Amino acid sequence: MSAAKIQLSEIRFKVNGVERSATVPPMKRLLDVLREDLALTGVKEGCGEGECGSCSVLLDGVLVNSCLVPALQASGCEVLTVEGLATNGALAHIQRTFLELGGTQCGICTPGMMLAAESLLRKNPHPDLDAIREGLAGNLCRCTGYMRIIDAVKHAIEEPILTADLAPEETVHK
Amino acid sequence: MRSNVSEYEFIAPGSLDAVLALLSAEPGAWTPMAGGTELMVALGAGRLEQRKLVSLWGIGELRGITASADWLTIGAGATYTDIRENAAIAKEFPLLARSASWTGAIANQNRGTLGGNIVNASPAADSPPVLLVYEAEIELVSAQGARRMNYSEFHLGYKRTVLRPQELVMAVHLPRGHRLPVEYLRKVGTRNAMAISKVALAGVGAMQSGKVQTVRIAAASLRETPARLSMTEAVLVGHALTSDRIQAARKALLQEVKPIDDVRSTAKYRAHVAANLLEEFLNQMAASES
Numbered sequence A: 001m002s003a004a005k006i007q008l009s010e011i012r013f014k015v016n017g018v019e020r021s022a023t024v025p026p027m028k029r030l031l032d033v034l035r036e037d038l039a040l041t042g043v044k045e046g047c048g049e050g051e052c053g054s055c056s057v058l059l060d061g062v063l064v065n066s067c068l069v070p071a072l073q074a075s076g077c078e079v080l081t082v083e084g085l086a087t088n089g090a091l092a093h094i095q096r097t098f099l100e101l102g103g104t105q106c107g108i109c110t111p112g113m114m115l116a117a118e119s120l121l122r123k124n125p126h127p128d129l130d131a132i133r134e135g136l137a138g139n140l141c142r143c144t145g146y147m148r149i150i151d152a153v154k155h156a157i158e159e160p161i162l163t164a165d166l167a168p169e170e171t172v173h174k
Numbered sequence B: 001m002r003s004n005v006s007e008y009e010f011i012a013p014g015s016l017d018a019v020l021a022l023l024s025a026e027p028g029a030w031t032p033m034a035g036g037t038e039l040m041v042a043l044g045a046g047r048l049e050q051r052k053l054v055s056l057w058g059i060g061e062l063r064g065i066t067a068s069a070d071w072l073t074i075g076a077g078a079t080y081t082d083i084r085e086n087a088a089i090a091k092e093f094p095l096l097a098r099s100a101s102w103t104g105a106i107a108n109q110n111r112g113t114l115g116g117n118i119v120n121a122s123p124a125a126d127s128p129p130v131l132l133v134y135e136a137e138i139e140l141v142s143a144q145g146a147r148r149m150n151y152s153e154f155h156l157g158y159k160r161t162v163l164r165p166q167e168l169v170m171a172v173h174l175p176r177g178h179r180l181p182v183e184y185l186r187k188v189g190t191r192n193a194m195a196i197s198k199v200a201l202a203g204v205g206a207m208q209s210g211k212v213q214t215v216r217i218a219a220a221s222l223r224e225t226p227a228r229l230s231m232t233e234a235v236l237v238g239h240a241l242t243s244d245r246i247q248a249a250r251k252a253l254l255q256e257v258k259p260i261d262d263v264r265s266t267a268k269y270r271a272h273v274a275a276n277l278l279e280e281f282l283n284q285m286a287a288s289e290s
């Protein structure tokens, strides 16, 4: 059953620092715009209902579940996805500590976890354990058992002792 | 099955006046969307029936939190994060900051709004019991003007409210300067803070000379609407909190609640837990004078 098609909206926004646009139904989920229209497949879909956090991105610097944001509400905003965390091919510190400390296994939760961690550390550069747990509580992981993820965030708070001297390639293939 | 997004109209006129004009021009045709944490879930599940939506997100007039001498006013578009970060709320209405802190995880708190929670009108919602014990007033607005009433008059029945199709919730007003010494809030859910509650109970009160001087109690998931437990309150006011009196209050609570059986819990469990929460609150009251 196909109802009358509605008008498409042109969404212009800055994604990972680059001006982008997409002409899509205004209710299309930001998650799908990022994955399908902009090929940013680092954004994952788990539940599609706000429960798992695998679709987390920063919208104007604020952590959101992109499965619950209609495209039109992202218009004019800045979006940060996991693809935007690294600069010039060098992994961000939080990415390195996740890799180094086993904070990622199958990887489905990882982009969302990293953005939740990034959002937490921007607001609170020295979170205690409770704050880390709260900051990541909306992100589910079925692999790691969470301890290694929490460790990775803890180490991201401290000086970059673990991975500072590793080139990004070495870290990735370790 | 997920909905086909191509079937939904969605516009963002950008100002309060423009939204109100639209709602008045075609009453009932347009559904407002604030943070979308209810409506987008419905979309994802293929059960969003409204086909024409209008965005409230980003409308500044709806989002502010301001204080006058007598009232703290929270715009309907204020998010849980806005509420948690507001110093006046933390100081004067701490139960509201607390319920905000467990309304889903951070990403949900960043988008979900107070107005959306109220209008969605789930009997399980976390903000209403707190607003009820703080004796909040609610302000509704349309292109024709504004009206203001006690929040306790807002909910009419299961998911039915006094809101007219051309109206929006503008703000919630909390009376300042009446803070009572005992404040209680507890939510019992499956996954602690993150899950919709099975039962939640909010209470505020004051003792004087060993007797209950004032007490206000409200609960989530115990009636078809968020509601004060006025029979239970009446059993308590003017009395010492002896164990007999506490038993009488438990009985009154069980008489006036009509909990439901659903996927989250059974009516029997809910009623029993609610009575236990009441007792915990009353013990806190009793201890407050000593």
Ligand SMILES: Cc1cc2nc3c(=O)[nH]c(=O)nc-3n(C[C@H](O)[C@H](O)[C@H](O)COP(=O)(O)OP(=O)(O)OC[C@H]3O[C@@H](n4cnc5c(N)ncnc54)[C@H](O)[C@@H]3O)c2cc1C
Binding pocket: A049, A050, A051, B031, B032, B033, B034, B035, B036, B037, B038, B039, B040, B041, B056, B076, B077, B102, B103, B104, B105, B108, B111, B112, B113, B114, B115, B116, B117, B118, B119, B120, B124, B125, B126, B127, B167, B168, B169, B170, B193, B194, B195, B196, B197
């Ligand atoms: C993962 C997750 C966890 C959650 N946990 C909780 C929880 O623990 N406790 C709880 O209570 N809720 C919870 N919720 C539900 C939801 O987040 C809240 O009810 C939230 O406050 C809804 O606000 P919103 O702005 O996102 O609503 P929207 O989806 O934008 O709107 C909800 C309804 O309100 C109407 N509306 C919104 N604003 C106005 C206005 N100003 N005037 C008139 N109508 C308006 C809309 O038309 C719609 O009918 C959860 C949701 C998710 C996805």
Ligand code: FES
Binding pocket: A044, A045, A046, A047, A048, A049, A050, A051, A052, A053, A054, A055, A056, A065, A066, A067, A068
């Ligand atoms: S896919 Fe968005 S929260 Fe699970």
Ligand code: FES
Binding pocket: A103, A104, A105, A106, A107, A108, A109, A110, A140, A141, A142, A143, A144
């Ligand atoms: S690493 Fe597999 S879900 Fe977290």
